[in-house]
Amino acid sequence: MPVAVRQKSFESTLRSAKTSLVFRETMHLALDSFRASKVRFLLTMLGMIIGSASIVLVVTVGMTGRQYALDTLSSIGPNMVEMQYNGGATVGADGASTPDYMTKEDEAAVLAQVPGIAQSSPMLEVHAPISIGEGKTRDVMLLGVSPRYKDVRNLGVLSGRFFDDQDTIAHEKVGMIVEPLAKTLFGSDDAAVGRVLNLSGIPITIVGVFKQRVDTFGQSEISDDTVLLPYPVARYMTGTDTVKEIFFTMKDPADVPRGAARILDLIQSRHRKGSKYTAFTMVAILDTMKKVADSLTYVLTAAAFITLVVSGVGIMNSMLANVTARYREIGIRKALGATRHEIRLQFLTEAVFLSLSGGVVGTLLGLALPVTVNLLTPVHIPMSGLSAVVALLTSVLVGVIFGTLPANRAAALDPVEMLKYE
Structure with a gap:
């Protein structure tokens, strides 16, 4: 090995040893x-x-x-698109204004023309008094929905069952009652199943008790006084086939923004100009x-x-x-x-x-x-x-x-x- 190379190697080793010694010290x-x-x-x-x-x-x-x-949002339903009517009434020839609500036909048109939709349910809202004993009454909110509403809104059934397609087709007078109302009226979930509520003169047999899987702090359509009915029964009670809200769920969460836009455009095209609708999704809340x-x-x-x-x-x-x-x-x-x-x-x-x-x-x-x-x-x-x-x-x-x-x-x-x- 050349002397210069050996000297360089020795100097490098010496520097390394000195550095190590300084560090330890x-x-x-x-x-x-x-x-x-x-x-x-x-x-x-x-x-x-x-x-x-x-x-x-x-x-x-x-x-x-x-x-x-x-x-929380996954429990509520991340794939959900909620269509709402927000007003924009049309004034007729007699000067009276008429709301331009959505209909079941709108739901059918969306299902036929918008791809990627998994399930849907209309929602018809009506209020009725019920007796709570000792001559007292309590106003409850009746929601007319389809059997798919359970999956669309990801509801949990605590007792009994959810009404099905056969109940809907046969116009069976059955209903689901929310957990707080069941405890108020009957003391427990199980005690409510099979009981009969008189709603606007119509006897409704309770077939199940349900709850929302997460607390929405009063920010959903379901309250502590809610009773779910098959849509045809609620329609009979109101005498109209118009709905204020329609719920849809998309198969893929990634399709929710695009699907919501297409649903909104389609429903607006089927109604009078000036009517206002909103496609509400969980995406905006999540963001x-x-x-x-x-x-x-x-x-x-x-x-x-x-x-x-x-x-x-x-x-x-x-x-x-x-x-x-x-x-x-x-x-x-x-x-x-x-x-x-x-x-x-x-x-x-x-x-x-x-x-x-x-x-x-x-x-x-x-x-x-x-x-x-x-x-x-x-x-x-x-x-x-x-x-x-x-x-x-x-x-x-x-x-x-x-x-x-x-x-x-x-x-x-x-x-x-x-x-x-x-």
Whole structure:
């Protein structure tokens, strides 16, 4: 091997060994400094612990909120398109205005001309009083729907059964009663099945009790006083075949926006000009809930980052005080041959070690909550590994940024002056 090559290899090995020695010495000094001032460093780390844990928990809360929104809308029916009549009455020759409601023929036309529809149900609404004992009456809302309404609205049957196509064809006077009304009238779900309600002089036999799978907080057509009837029976009670709402479900959730637009165009084309209809879908609500969850996550994450910045200021103050307290040590090290770079690296390493230690503890605490909940309860809380990585990287960055000033100050000290300090 040529002499020049061997010399180069020797110099490279020497540099590597020196770098390794400097690194080990720097880490040893950082640990010694930590052991010498445990209480001060632990208090300084507290801000980093809180900030790092906050980042992980904020992201976890945001992900949990998003998942809850998805689960809620999935339970209501993510594929659903709800057509509503919103007004736009036409004035006739006699000066009277007539609402331009939708009809069963509109539903049939949509099913025939719009592809990708899985199921549909009209909804006819009428109110009627019922007796609740001791001469008291209560107004209930009757909804005339088809048997497909159960699947379209993803309803749960608690007792009995849902009326079927045979009931609808035969115009059977049967109905479904919502859970709160069943408990109010009969005390329990099972006690309601088989009982008869007198609605506008028509005896309706209750064949089942139902509920919505998720609480819609009063934002759906179903209330605590709802009774579902086969559409022909409700139509007989009202004397009209017009409907205010028609529900559709698409086979593919991706087709919902396009399908809703086509349904709206078709129904508007079948009615008078000026009549107003709306195609309501869960897509818009889902997008809004996602945006709200994301915005809340961003705001809370920014607050967590502010905590880290404040903690970084605390680290900088602590390190500046540490430099002042170790003037003589710095002077001795420089007198023994330590370079400015080595002194700077020593104090920068201490700052990063301090911030990263707080970041690791905070991140572990932030992850401990969702892990504990997932292990000990049936509730599933999503976790983000990315949030843990971001918290740790931010901790390192805070240590570098706020440790640079104390490190530069220590490196710039004059060893002759420093040796005078006791």
